[in-house]
Amino acid sequence: MFHFDRRLLQHFDWALLLTLLTVIGISLMNLYSASHVGYYGTPPYIKQIFYYLVGCGMMLAIISVDYRFLLRANYLIYGSIVVLLLVAMFFGKTAMGAQRWINLGIIKLQPSELAKLSMVITMASYYCRKDTGKGFDLWELLPPTGLVLLPVILIIKQPDLGTALMLLFVFASMTLFAKIRLRTFIFLAVLILALAPLGWEHGLKPYQRQRIETLFAPEADPLGAGYHIMQSKIAIGSGQTFGKGYLAGTQVHLDFLPERHTDFAFSVLAEEWGFAGAIFFLAWYFFLVFLGINVAGAARDKFGVFLAFGVTALLFWQAFVNLAMVLGLLPVVGMPLPLFSYGGSSLLTNLAGIGILLNVRMRRFSRPGGAASKA
Amino acid sequence: MQQVISRVDKINEAELLTLKKRLRYASMLLLAFASILVIRLWYLQILNGENYFKLSENNRIRLHWLKAPRGMLSDRFGRPLIANRPYFNVTLAREDAPNPEDLLNRLSTILDVDVNELLDRIREGEDYPRYVPILLKEDIDWKTLVSIENHLYDLPGIRIDVLPSREYLYENLGSHLFGYLGRINEAELSERADEGEYQRNDQIGKLGLERIFEKQLRGEQGKRYIEVDAQGFEQREVSVQQPLPGSDLKLTIDRDMQDVAEDALDGRAGAAVVMEVTTGRILALASSPALELDKFVGGISSQNWKEMQEDEMKPLINKATQGQYPPGSTYKMVVALAGLSEGVINADTTFFCNGAMKFKGRDYRCWKKQGHGTISLERALAESCDVFFYSVGMRVGVDKLAEYAKSLGLGEPTGITLEHEKSGVVPSIAWKKKRFGQVWYEGETMSISIGQGYDLATPLQICQMTSTLVNGGTRYRPQLIEAVMDADGNVAKGFEPIIDGHALGTAKSLDLIRAGMVAAVNTPHGTAGVAKSKSMLVGAKTGTAQVVKVKQYQHLRENDIPYKWRDHAWFTCFAPAEKPEIAVTVLVEHGLHGATGAGPVARRLLKEYFKERMDTKETVLIEDE
Known part of the structure; x- marks a missing residue:
C-alpha cells in the first residue's frame, strides 16, 4: 500500500490543485492589504505563508497513505478527539472567554478544529458500513447521532457555537446524503421545529440570542452587537462595481472593519475590488467546492464517496456561513472563510480536507495492496 | 486492516451508482446557495452601492476609550497617600504633521528634551494606525504648557492631551510598598489581549501594590463612539458610556x-x-x-536603571x-x-x-x-x-x-x-x-x-x-x-x-x-x-x-x-x-x-x-x- 504506483500520479486531480493555488494566491494578496500596517512583530500575511507551507507538507503526507486506512483507524481517531476536547476543557487556554486551546509549547492545538474532520471520517465510516441503499430509519440513526452529540456538547461548553453548529450541519448533510426514510424525515422535521423555541430560551447564551436578534435589525444597535455587521456591510457595499482599488479600502485602513484579516477578510476583498472582483473570486471558490463533489462522483467505493462528500460539505458550510455572515445574512458566529482567512488552525484543517479529496481521487482505480486495475 | 478493506472493496456497482446519482442534488443545492450570495452581493454593491459608499465617506463611527480614574491609596485613618491629578501630555497626530523633522527640532527646544528621545518615541509608534497619536512627553509642567500653547500655530500636529495620573502626595514615601506606574509594554499588552481592556500608551502598575492590585485600582474604561470624517476628524459624539472608577485601597499603614x-x-x-x-x-x-x-x-531610562542596580545601597530591593x-x-x-x-x-x-x-x-x-x-x-x-x-x-x-x-x-x-x-x-x-x-x-x-x-x-x-x-x-x-x-x-x-x-x-x-x-x-x-x-x-x-x-x-x-x-x-x-x-x-x-x-x-x-x-x-x- 505504500509503494509508489504511476497510476496514482495519472489520476491526480490537477484541476483541484490549481484552483486551490488560485484561491491561496488571492488570499495572500488580500491578507497583505488587510494586515501590512498596524501590527507589531511578524505581520499576519508572512505567518500565513508559513502556515500554507506547513499545510501543503501535511497534504503531501496525507495523499501518500491510502484513504481506506482512515476506515480502520476511525474509532481511534474519534476517541483521541474526544480525549483532546476533554483536555482542552480542563487544562485549555482561554482565549476571548472560551476554552479552546491546548498549549503544547511551540504549537497551540485547537481540538475543535480537528473535530470537524474527525466527524466527517466517523460518519463516512459509519454510513459506509451500515448503508443498505434503503434509507435509514429513526432507530438506525440513534448511534450516529450519539457519536456526533458527544463532541458537539463538549464544543458548546467551550463555548464555540460556530464549530458546534458546523458539526451538526455536516452531520445533517451526510445523513440526508446517505438517505433517510420519508417517515423518519417528516418526524425529525416536526421535532426540530417544535424544539427550536425551547433551544432559543435555554440553549443559547444571552449574547448569542442578541446576535441573532441583531441580524434582523442591525440598525437598532449600531454600536453594540450590530457594529460588526454594519461596518462589514458598509465595506462591501461601498466597493460598488469595481471597488476602491487595491490597498485603498477606507473601511479597512481607517480601522473600522473589525477582525479584518480573519473572519471579515472577504469584506476587504469586496471593498477593494468591488462586485467584479468579488464575483471573480466566488466563481473560483465555488468551483473548488464543485470539484469536491466531482471527487465524490469519481470515487471507487462507497467509503470514498461518503468521505469526499463529507469533506466537501464541511468546506461548503464553513464558506457559506462565513460569507452569509459578512454579507449580513446570518448572525456573527466567529467562522473564518476556509482557505482564505488568516489563522493557522482553520487553514491546516481545511488543507488536510483537500488532501483527503486528492487522495480519494487519485486512488479511484486502485486495488487493495495498491495494484491498479481498470474499472 | 485487510479484513476491513476487503469489506470496502466488495464493490456493489449498482449501489455505488445510486449513491453517486444523489450528488446531482448536491450540485444543484450548491448552485442555489451560491446564487443567494451573489444576489446579496449585487444588492449591496450595485443596488445600494452608492448609499454605502456615502456612508463610508461621511458616516464613520469610531470608538474611543475613556480612561477610568485610578483608585487612590490612603492610610488606615483614611488620609490620602497617593491621589490623581491631571497630567498634560504632549502628543503628535502624524496626519497633520507634514514635516516632522523640523517640528521636532522646534519642540525639543521648548520641551528641553534631546531630539533623539522624541525620534525614538515616533519610531516606536510607527506601526500603530496612522490616526493613533504618538505620545512624545508625559507630564509637562505649567510653564512648558503655556509656551507650547503659545507656539501651537508653529507646531502643526502637536496636541496636548489631558489624562488623570498619579500624584504622590508625600514624594517617595512607601515607594517600595506602593510601587509605581509605567507605560504598558508589548509583553504586558499581549498578556492582556484577551481582556481587551488595555491600549497602547496606557499606564499599568509595575511594582508593589500598584501592580498587585492593578485590577481593582484600574476600574473599567468607558466607551465613546464618535463620528469622524474621511480624514479621521471628529464630527459629532454618538454615544457615551462613562468609565467606572477604580476601587480605592485603604491600607493598614499609618x-x-x-x-x-x-x-x-x-x-x-x-x-x-x-x-x-x-x-x-x-x-x-x-x-x-x-x-x-x-x-x-514616563519609563525609567536604562542608565538610571543600571545605576540603581549597581548601587551598593541596593535601592531596588525592598529590604523588609x-x-x-x-x-x-x-x-x-x-x-x-x-x-x-x-x-x-x-x-x-x-x-x-x-x-x-x-x-x-x-x-x-x-x-x-x-x-x-x-x-x-x-x-x-x-x-x-x-x-x-x-x-x-x-x-x-x-x-x-x-x-x-x-x-x-x-x-x-x-x-x-x-x-x-x-x-x-x-x-x-x-x-x-x-x-x-x-x-x-x-x-x-x-x-x-x-x-x-x-x-x-x-x-x-x-x-x-x-x-x-x-x-x-x-x-x-x-x-x-x-x-x-x-x-x-x-x-x-x-x-x-x-x-x-x-x-x-x-x-x-x-x-x-x-x-x-x-x-x-x-x-x-x-x-x-x-x-x-x-x-x-x-x-x-x-x-x-x-x-x-x-x-x-x-x-x-x-x-x-x-x-x-x-x-x-x-x-x-x-x-x-x-x-x-x-x-x-x-x-x-x-x-x-x-x-x-x-x-x-x-x-x-x-x-x-x-x-x-x-x-x-x-x-x-x-x-x-
Missing part, C-alpha cells in the same frame, strides 16, 4: 509611622517594620534608601521582604523556646561563661571577652550571652531547632501581598544534604544557635516572629490592606486577621522569653537599654549579623573596617510588656551594633506610636555585643 520609619533610617541601607501583634496589621514597612519615583514616570540577613542574636529567642519546651533547660538552669566555649579543639567565642560568669536564661537573653545559647543549642540539636524556628514562621514567606518575598533559610540536616550534598557538622549547630552560619531571615519575618512570641503564640499573617473601597465608597472587602499557625512550645516558655526581653531593656547590663521608658515597660532584643569573618580586618577598629564588611545591626522590640500592642523590627545594613545602629530607629517608632503614653529619655548606650 502615614506618620511610615514617615518616621523612613526618616529615622535616614538614607542608610536598611528596613523597619511595625506590626500589630494581635492582628497582623502592618503599620509601617520601610525600606531604605527609597526609590525615586519621579525617575520612573526581600533582604535576607543572618538573624544574629534575635535568633536566641528561638533557641530559648526550643530549650525550654524540649526540657533541656528551665528558668533556673545555669551555664558558666568564661568568654568562650571549646568544641572539638576550636574556641567559639562569646561577644564579651571576659565572660558572663554563671548565667541563667533571663540574664542570658538580657545580656545576649553566646556561650549560654551554644550550650542550649547543642543539647537541642539542629533539627529540633528548625522545627521551632518554622513554627515561628521562619524559613518560608510570610504571605504578605508583596511580590518576590524571600523565604529566608532555616537549616537542618536534610536541608544541607539537599542544598550542598554534604553532611552536617556539629560545629555548625554552634553557629546557628546564635543566628549565624546558614540562618537567614527577612526583617518582616523577625517582626512576625517577635509578635508571635509575645502575643501568646499565635502566628498572624502580616497584611497591608485595611479595606478595598468600591467606586461608591462602600467597603468591598474589609480586613480580616489570618492565622497561619501557632508557635510550638508551652505558654510558660513564652512568658520566660518575654521576661528575658524585658530584662534586656530594663536591667543595668541589658543590651537593649536604648528602648527604655519610664512610663512603659518595653521588651527587646538586639542582634548583630556577621557579614563575613575576614581575618585581615579583625585587628582594625570597627570604624576602620570597609563599609561592606561591617556587621548588620538588628533591633526587635515590643510594648507594652504587660499587654503587647505592637512589635517593631529594625535592620540597618552594616550598622555594626544592634543597640546603636538600629535601636534609635525602633525607639522613635515606639515613641511615635505611643506618644504621651511613653516617655523616653536619652539613655547612655552601654557597650554592646
Whole structure:
C-alpha cells in the first residue's frame, strides 16, 4: 500500500490543485492589504505563508497513505478527539472567554478544529458500513447521532457555537446524503421545529440570542452587537462595481472593519475590488467546492464517496456561513472563510480536507495492496 | 486492516451508482446557495452601492476609550497617600504633521528634551494606525504648557492631551510598598489581549501594590463612539458610556509611622517594620534608601536603571521582604523556646561563661571577652550571652531547632501581598544534604544557635516572629490592606486577621522569653537599654549579623573596617510588656551594633506610636555585643 504506483500520479486531480493555488494566491494578496500596517512583530500575511507551507507538507503526507486506512483507524481517531476536547476543557487556554486551546509549547492545538474532520471520517465510516441503499430509519440513526452529540456538547461548553453548529450541519448533510426514510424525515422535521423555541430560551447564551436578534435589525444597535455587521456591510457595499482599488479600502485602513484579516477578510476583498472582483473570486471558490463533489462522483467505493462528500460539505458550510455572515445574512458566529482567512488552525484543517479529496481521487482505480486495475 | 478493506472493496456497482446519482442534488443545492450570495452581493454593491459608499465617506463611527480614574491609596485613618491629578501630555497626530523633522527640532527646544528621545518615541509608534497619536512627553509642567500653547500655530500636529495620573502626595514615601506606574509594554499588552481592556500608551502598575492590585485600582474604561470624517476628524459624539472608577485601597499603614520609619533610617541601607501583634496589621514597612519615583514616570531610562542596580545601597530591593540577613542574636529567642519546651533547660538552669566555649579543639567565642560568669536564661537573653545559647543549642540539636524556628514562621514567606518575598533559610540536616550534598557538622549547630552560619531571615519575618512570641503564640499573617473601597465608597472587602499557625512550645516558655526581653531593656547590663521608658515597660532584643569573618580586618577598629564588611545591626522590640500592642523590627545594613545602629530607629517608632503614653529619655548606650 505504500509503494509508489504511476497510476496514482495519472489520476491526480490537477484541476483541484490549481484552483486551490488560485484561491491561496488571492488570499495572500488580500491578507497583505488587510494586515501590512498596524501590527507589531511578524505581520499576519508572512505567518500565513508559513502556515500554507506547513499545510501543503501535511497534504503531501496525507495523499501518500491510502484513504481506506482512515476506515480502520476511525474509532481511534474519534476517541483521541474526544480525549483532546476533554483536555482542552480542563487544562485549555482561554482565549476571548472560551476554552479552546491546548498549549503544547511551540504549537497551540485547537481540538475543535480537528473535530470537524474527525466527524466527517466517523460518519463516512459509519454510513459506509451500515448503508443498505434503503434509507435509514429513526432507530438506525440513534448511534450516529450519539457519536456526533458527544463532541458537539463538549464544543458548546467551550463555548464555540460556530464549530458546534458546523458539526451538526455536516452531520445533517451526510445523513440526508446517505438517505433517510420519508417517515423518519417528516418526524425529525416536526421535532426540530417544535424544539427550536425551547433551544432559543435555554440553549443559547444571552449574547448569542442578541446576535441573532441583531441580524434582523442591525440598525437598532449600531454600536453594540450590530457594529460588526454594519461596518462589514458598509465595506462591501461601498466597493460598488469595481471597488476602491487595491490597498485603498477606507473601511479597512481607517480601522473600522473589525477582525479584518480573519473572519471579515472577504469584506476587504469586496471593498477593494468591488462586485467584479468579488464575483471573480466566488466563481473560483465555488468551483473548488464543485470539484469536491466531482471527487465524490469519481470515487471507487462507497467509503470514498461518503468521505469526499463529507469533506466537501464541511468546506461548503464553513464558506457559506462565513460569507452569509459578512454579507449580513446570518448572525456573527466567529467562522473564518476556509482557505482564505488568516489563522493557522482553520487553514491546516481545511488543507488536510483537500488532501483527503486528492487522495480519494487519485486512488479511484486502485486495488487493495495498491495494484491498479481498470474499472 | 485487510479484513476491513476487503469489506470496502466488495464493490456493489449498482449501489455505488445510486449513491453517486444523489450528488446531482448536491450540485444543484450548491448552485442555489451560491446564487443567494451573489444576489446579496449585487444588492449591496450595485443596488445600494452608492448609499454605502456615502456612508463610508461621511458616516464613520469610531470608538474611543475613556480612561477610568485610578483608585487612590490612603492610610488606615483614611488620609490620602497617593491621589490623581491631571497630567498634560504632549502628543503628535502624524496626519497633520507634514514635516516632522523640523517640528521636532522646534519642540525639543521648548520641551528641553534631546531630539533623539522624541525620534525614538515616533519610531516606536510607527506601526500603530496612522490616526493613533504618538505620545512624545508625559507630564509637562505649567510653564512648558503655556509656551507650547503659545507656539501651537508653529507646531502643526502637536496636541496636548489631558489624562488623570498619579500624584504622590508625600514624594517617595512607601515607594517600595506602593510601587509605581509605567507605560504598558508589548509583553504586558499581549498578556492582556484577551481582556481587551488595555491600549497602547496606557499606564499599568509595575511594582508593589500598584501592580498587585492593578485590577481593582484600574476600574473599567468607558466607551465613546464618535463620528469622524474621511480624514479621521471628529464630527459629532454618538454615544457615551462613562468609565467606572477604580476601587480605592485603604491600607493598614499609618502615614506618620511610615514617615518616621523612613526618616529615622535616614538614607542608610536598611528596613523597619511595625506590626500589630494581635492582628497582623502592618503599620509601617520601610525600606531604605527609597526609590525615586519621579525617575520612573514616563519609563525609567536604562542608565538610571543600571545605576540603581549597581548601587551598593541596593535601592531596588525592598529590604523588609526581600533582604535576607543572618538573624544574629534575635535568633536566641528561638533557641530559648526550643530549650525550654524540649526540657533541656528551665528558668533556673545555669551555664558558666568564661568568654568562650571549646568544641572539638576550636574556641567559639562569646561577644564579651571576659565572660558572663554563671548565667541563667533571663540574664542570658538580657545580656545576649553566646556561650549560654551554644550550650542550649547543642543539647537541642539542629533539627529540633528548625522545627521551632518554622513554627515561628521562619524559613518560608510570610504571605504578605508583596511580590518576590524571600523565604529566608532555616537549616537542618536534610536541608544541607539537599542544598550542598554534604553532611552536617556539629560545629555548625554552634553557629546557628546564635543566628549565624546558614540562618537567614527577612526583617518582616523577625517582626512576625517577635509578635508571635509575645502575643501568646499565635502566628498572624502580616497584611497591608485595611479595606478595598468600591467606586461608591462602600467597603468591598474589609480586613480580616489570618492565622497561619501557632508557635510550638508551652505558654510558660513564652512568658520566660518575654521576661528575658524585658530584662534586656530594663536591667543595668541589658543590651537593649536604648528602648527604655519610664512610663512603659518595653521588651527587646538586639542582634548583630556577621557579614563575613575576614581575618585581615579583625585587628582594625570597627570604624576602620570597609563599609561592606561591617556587621548588620538588628533591633526587635515590643510594648507594652504587660499587654503587647505592637512589635517593631529594625535592620540597618552594616550598622555594626544592634543597640546603636538600629535601636534609635525602633525607639522613635515606639515613641511615635505611643506618644504621651511613653516617655523616653536619652539613655547612655552601654557597650554592646
